[in-house]
Amino acid sequence: MLQIDLWKRVLIWAVCIAGLALALPNAFYTRVETHNDAVAAIEVAGETPELAAKSAGWPSFLPSSLVNLGLDLRGGVHLLAEVQVEDVYKARMDSMWPELRNALRDARNDVGTIRLQPSGDDELRVKISQPEGMARAIEVARALSQPVSSITAAGARDLDVSGDGDVLIVTLSEAERTAMDDRTLQQALEIIRRRIDEVGTREPTIQRQGADRILIQVPGIGSAEELIAIIGTTAQLTFQPVIGRGSNADASVPGGQEVLPSLDEEGLYYTLETAPVVTGEELTDAQPAFDQNGRPAVNFRFNPTGARKFGDYTAQNIGSPFAIVLDNEVISAPVIQSHIPGGSGIITGNFTVEESTKLAVLLRAGALPAGLNFLEQRTIGPELGQDSIDAGKIACIVAFVAVLVFMFLSYGLFGFFANIALLINVGLLFGLLSLIGATLTLPGIAGIVLTIGMAVDANVLIFERIREELKSARGPARAIDLGYEKALSAITDANITTFITAVILFAMGSGPVRGFAITLGIGILTSVFTAIFVTRLLVVMWFERTRPKTIEV
Structure with missing residues (x-):
């Protein structure tokens, strides 16, 4: 019934x-959207949600x-970016050089003295003074090789090692390059998403296209330049030992060192050790702040591993300059005055408030593993x-x-x-x-x-x-x-x-x-x-x- x-x-x-x-x-789209933006802004300023809702003009109970x-x-920006995966190859080999150098030094009786030669992005070329010890050098280098961290390359090693006369050649294997390409794309996708989310943009489309490209569509952004400014900076932060400083940008330096310009002082160049002590990957937080003189700055904090490295280095190098490098430019090179435990510090420079806020966002979201080349840019009007x-x-x-x-x-x-x-x-x-x-x-x-x-x-x-x-x-x-x-x-x-x-x-x-x-x-x-x-x-x-x-x- x-x-x-x-x-x-x-x-x-x-x-x-x-x-x-x-x-x-x-049914009240514009009014509610304005309300949501106002609530977010007022809550960031420290007001209560109730006051935020009242100020925004939309009933809080709805x-x-x-x-x-x-x-x-809605209109917005469409970008197609190509990830420069070669940057990751170079960074990987640069970070490996100190480890290889120390291992070969331990075998000095067999290989003699060593010197780093000009090398490609995905290789290290090391000249040894005793060519008859090449077999020993190859054995030492192969001992540093690790299994490729990829299911599809099970059993493969990440390094190929060979000798050419008195030159030891260490290159990334094909399996490792393929695995690195995939990891780089995935990491770039996640970091781009984090950076856009930090800005508060609603529902962006961020997806992989092909082997090395990323499609980015963000509603509500006014111009492609505005979006590129947010996501296009790699924000690679490193803390590197300073060897010297001068005005010659083309100064000849031995292997394992590099010359980088100062961000604040035009015409000043620093000679640094290539291998960083700590990198931005070990940062856990970064917030805009002001230094003791009231100038805009950025406070940062390392994870336990980075804090230990940072603390040990500052304890052992009191009185030595220590460069803070962002995207291959020296932001500042302060002299270490004392041991800095706890893994926190402050980045100072000639920042505006807007620049310090943007830098904090980039560092907090993480560094892009490689640069982006924007192949396609379109702004769709509302x-x-x-x-x-x-x-x-x-x-x-x-x-x-x-x-x-x-x-x-x-x-x-x-x-x-x-x-x-x-x-x-x-x-x-x-x-x-x-x-x-x-x-x-x-x-x-x-x-x-x-x-x-x-x-x-x-x-x-x-x-x-x-x-x-x-x-x-x-x-x-x-x-x-x-x-x-x-x-x-x-x-x-x-x-x-x-x-x-x-x-x-x-x-x-x-x-x-x-x-x-x-x-x-x-x-x-x-x-x-x-x-x-x-x-x-x-x-x-x-x-x-x-x-x-x-x-x-």
């Missing part, structure tokens, strides 16, 4: 009210989650996005009105109930999109339009089934009950197959395809809920109130 338990009725209406409440902020607009709707939104609105309204009119003309009062459920369905759809923080793109709007068209399919199946039951001389209550019962399997089968398609599109696709899959998948869930539960509840409530002897569907 037609009856629904009270607790089920309460649960159905509670779900509907909750979904519509979550969707409500999207939800404030929005459906994020994608690049094609006007184009607004045109897309307007076109999407028109499409949704036309589809909505056409479905409402068709249902009412075809099924009368029952069609009216289906129309109410359709309105609730769209509200639930936007509510769920807001809840999960989904990004709405132009294909996503297409998915919503398709959902509107498909949403009444279940009701059509049910109503046609009720008509058949009425023709079999069933009573109104029995016909309605059997209509819902017998149509359920067909509704379930049809929507499960479509939902599986949406899941596959989401899993295998990217960008716009995912946007379509998300709205289609969520639309299927809300459509089934409103057709099976909401429409039936409306019909039962009407039937209980009127108790008709006959019905027309």
Whole structure:
């Protein structure tokens, strides 16, 4: 018989009210977005969330989650970056030189004196004074080789070692270069994502393309230059021992040393040991601050490993200068006055407040493992996005009105109930999109339009089934009950197959395809809920109130 338990009725209406409440902020998109930005800014300044909400002009007791607009709707920046993986090869070999040098020094009786020769990015060439000891030198170098950290290269070693007369040649193996390329891309993806998240941008698209490229799409950014300034800096921070200083940029230095310019003093160059004592990879935090003279600076803190290295070096080199190097420029080279335990310190220089804040963001997010070469830059204006939104609105309204009119003309009062459920369905759809923080793109709007068209399919199946039951001389209550019962399997089968398609599109696709899959998948869930539960509840409530002897569907 037609009856629904009270607790089920309460649960159905509670779900509907909750979904519509979550969707409500999207009806006041600009106001709520301004509110969210104001709350974030005021809370950063140290105010309470309540004061922030009051200051922003949106009631604090209402939800404030929005459906994020994608690049094609909101405008923003599209970049295609190529990662310079060769930079990582060079850094790897530079960091290996001190270890190789010390190992060969221990075998000096066999190999003689050693001297680093000009080398390529992925190799070390070391000249030994006793060529007859080359076999011993190769043995020592091979002992430093490690297994490649990649499942696909199980058993491979990271170094290839050979000799050419009196020159020992150590190169990265092909398997190690492939593994490093993959690690570099993954690390670059994560650091770019962190840097963009630090700025507070909503739902960027950051994904790998090919072997060495990254696609970056960020809604809401005004220009490509602004985004490149955030993510294009490698922010490689190192702390290196100072050998000397002078004004000659082309000074000849032995292997294991390098000449870098001063960031603050034009024409001044420092000769440094290439191997750093500590690197930015061992930083755990960096915050903008002011030094004792009130000038902008950056406070930093190392992890335990970096803190130990930093503390040991400062204890052993009191009175010696120590260079702080950022992207191959010496920020400052202070003299170590005393032992610095605890692993914290301050970076000073001729910074503005904005520059110190930006540097802290870059250091906190982490250093890019390699430089980026931007192959493609496009700025998409918000006007184009607004045109897309307007076109999407028109499409949704036309589809909505056409479905409402068709249902009412075809099924009368029952069609009216289906129309109410359709309105609730769209509200639930936007509510769920807001809840999960989904990004709405132009294909996503297409998915919503398709959902509107498909949403009444279940009701059509049910109503046609009720008509058949009425023709079999069933009573109104029995016909309605059997209509819902017998149509359920067909509704379930049809929507499960479509939902599986949406899941596959989401899993295998990217960008716009995912946007379509998300709205289609969520639309299927809300459509089934409103057709099976909401429409039936409306019909039962009407039937209980009127108790008709006959019905027309």
